[in-house]
Amino acid sequence: MLQQRLRELEIKITELSEYLQISRPTLYKFISCYDGKKFNLIDKEILALFNYIDENELIGKKNVINYILTKMPRGVVEDHLSDPIDTLKNYLLLNPESKKSKFALEFFFDENFSEILCYFADIAPLLHKESVSTAEQEKLQPFNDLKNKIKTTEEK
Numbered sequence: 001m002l003q004q005r006l007r008e009l010e011i012k013i014t015e016l017s018e019y020l021q022i023s024r025p026t027l028y029k030f031i032s033c034y035d036g037k038k039f040n041l042i043d044k045e046i047l048a049l050f051n052y053i054d055e056n057e058l059i060g061k062k063n064v065i066n067y068i069l070t071k072m073p074r075g076v077v078e079d080h081l082s083d084p085i086d087t088l089k090n091y092l093l094l095n096p097e098s099k100k101s102k103f104a105l106e107f108f109f110d111e112n113f114s115e116i117l118c119y120f121a122d123i124a125p126l127l128h129k130e131s132v133s134t135a136e137q138e139k140l141q142p143f144n145d146l147k148n149k150i151k152t153t154e155e156k
Helices: 002-008 013-020 024-035 044-055 061-071 076-082 084-094 099-109 111-127 134-155
Strands: none
Touching: 002 013, 002 024, 002 044, 013 024, 013 061, 024 044, 044 061, 084 099, 099 111, 111 134
């Protein structure tokens, strides 16, 4: 797992996100995608960095920082993140038959989902936090209940 590798190298997520000029939640998302082998959802420059970290056992923290400073052009990451529409479009184009793509289109265009969409937009930042307050846990409870109900239904 990439996050474990970063710990071994003594690279903190906050520190790495600052070097990459992206938010911590975005970095966590990219790491999760990398560990889940969803490489097409990761900026190509960041994917190259992750591969470098993952495939080179003898590197250290200084090597990673040097890689970022010398091999990653400034602005590439910002340009990628500044247009989430392109990211979504690319995902839909690359995975048109996936359940996720079909649902995303239905979810977006069907007015029946408006309230749910707003709820998901509100809780999305909470899903990427390492720890949440009691109030945030309460806000996430309907989402967790739904996930558990779906998991139980799928197991039957």
